[in-house]
Amino acid sequence: MRTKTNRTLLAALAATTLATGAFAQERLTANGGFPASSILTKVDYTDFVKSVEVASNGDISFDLHVGGSLLPIATTLEGLSDGIADVGNVVAAYVPSSLPRNNVVADMGFVLSDHMAAAFAVTEMNITNDALQKEWGGYNVVYGGGFSTPAYYFLCNKPIRSFGDLKGTKIRTASGSHVEFVKSANGEPVSVPFTDVYTGLERGSLDCVMASLENLGTGFKLWDVIKHITMLPTGTHISGGAWVYNQATWERLSVEQRKTLFAQMALTSVRRQIAYNEEIDRSLEGSWERGVERIEPDASLSDAVAGFKESFVDTLPATSESKRKVPAEEAKALIDNFQSIYSRWQTLLDGVDRTDEAALAALVQSEIYNKLDAETYGL
Numbered sequence: 001m002r003t004k005t006n007r008t009l010l011a012a013l014a015a016t017t018l019a020t021g022a023f024a025q026e027r028l029t030a031n032g033g034f035p036a037s038s039i040l041t042k043v044d045y046t047d048f049v050k051s052v053e054v055a056s057n058g059d060i061s062f063d064l065h066v067g068g069s070l071l072p073i074a075t076t077l078e079g080l081s082d083g084i085a086d087v088g089n090v091v092a093a094y095v096p097s098s099l100p101r102n103n104v105v106a107d108m109g110f111v112l113s114d115h116m117a118a119a120f121a122v123t124e125m126n127i128t129n130d131a132l133q134k135e136w137g138g139y140n141v142v143y144g145g146g147f148s149t150p151a152y153y154f155l156c157n158k159p160i161r162s163f164g165d166l167k168g169t170k171i172r173t174a175s176g177s178h179v180e181f182v183k184s185a186n187g188e189p190v191s192v193p194f195t196d197v198y199t200g201l202e203r204g205s206l207d208c209v210m211a212s213l214e215n216l217g218t219g220f221k222l223w224d225v226i227k228h229i230t231m232l233p234t235g236t237h238i239s240g241g242a243w244v245y246n247q248a249t250w251e252r253l254s255v256e257q258r259k260t261l262f263a264q265m266a267l268t269s270v271r272r273q274i275a276y277n278e279e280i281d282r283s284l285e286g287s288w289e290r291g292v293e294r295i296e297p298d299a300s301l302s303d304a305v306a307g308f309k310e311s312f313v314d315t316l317p318a319t320s321e322s323k324r325k326v327p328a329e330e331a332k333a334l335i336d337n338f339q340s341i342y343s344r345w346q347t348l349l350d351g352v353d354r355t356d357e358a359a360l361a362a363l364v365q366s367e368i369y370n371k372l373d374a375e376t377y378g379l
Contacts, residue, residue: 035195035220046066090240102240104334108338115236123364125337143244147272150214153229171189176323216287231297242265262374
């Protein structure tokens with residue numbers, strides 16, 4: 001009788017434990033493709049996984065791999081689709097044929113000036129736009145949130161003062177819009193992973209890189225291998241996702257676990273964009289201390305960039321059809337949608353203290369993630 005009673009008690013305890021979620025713990029494999037010290041890894045992955053573990057009381061934990069040790073950034077989408085990793089950052093510019101519509105949106109980066117508004121806008125668009133959701137879903141992945149770098153500049157081993165100085169210059173580019181601008185100046189756009197830029201500049205296979213200024217110090221230490229910075233902003237980079245989840249993994253998460261991830265992605269998105277601003281100041285100061293030359297562009301270069309921006313959006317639908325095989329009408333709808341959302345976020349951020357982490361996170365949570373149904377999103 002005692003044995004039967006004990007078995008009954010154990011069964012009841014097991015059922016109670018399961019109901020309370022103790023056996024619902026999830027351990028996810030996370031892939032941060034950039035170097036450990038870069039902001040896109042340190043904030044979006046190293047800090048993010050810790051904050052999720054704390055916020056979930058250990059209900060969600062991670063095996064974190066960084067610096068391409070599990071999946072190189074260029075193959076992360078494929079690895080997520082195959083279930084090699086449960087979550088990772090995907091740079092759409094590295095897989096243009098896989099994510100053509102995402103790259104149409106990324107091309108808009110050239111005309112953007114507000115990286116915080118851009119980050120939140122590209123997140124909202126990828127989450128709410130049916131065409132982009134279908135594109136991600138085609139790879140059995142779920143989009144969690146986006147990012148925007150700060151403005152790109154010319155970081156070079158040769159002085160770039162005028163438009164003519166770009167002729168024949170080997171420049172590492174990112175999005176399609178940067179490629180087209182370099183071509184318009186008879187420069188030589190070079191496509192290599194950002195992890196190869198330091199070596200390329202050091203060995204001379206690259207003359208310049210178009211990149212945001214925090215890369216001078218954080219992660220990539222480009223201040224060690226460049227001699228000149230041309231102080232002319234050439235848009236941002238908004239390609240892909242900071243967190244993209246394997247769909248089967250996302251499906252097995254509980255509603256509460258998804259809500260925890262929503263909240264932590266909102267908070268981390270804010271922390272990343274704030275960190276960019278803080279690091280830019282440190283990186284520039286460190287560059288000047290190392291003797292890097294600050295170059296102010298002449299009128300020919302400034303006017304060329306301004307003129308390119310003015311005409312770029314008008315020609316982008318046709319360019320998207322010929323280059324990305326996205327019909328011009330569909331591309332224009334994507335462009336119009338992004339412009340509307342980006343403008344909305346500029347308005348939402350107007351008057352908000354951009355160093356106030358709590359206020360910004362609450363805004364992102366209320367305007368994006370609170371509008372998602374955790375029971376159905378991504379399924």
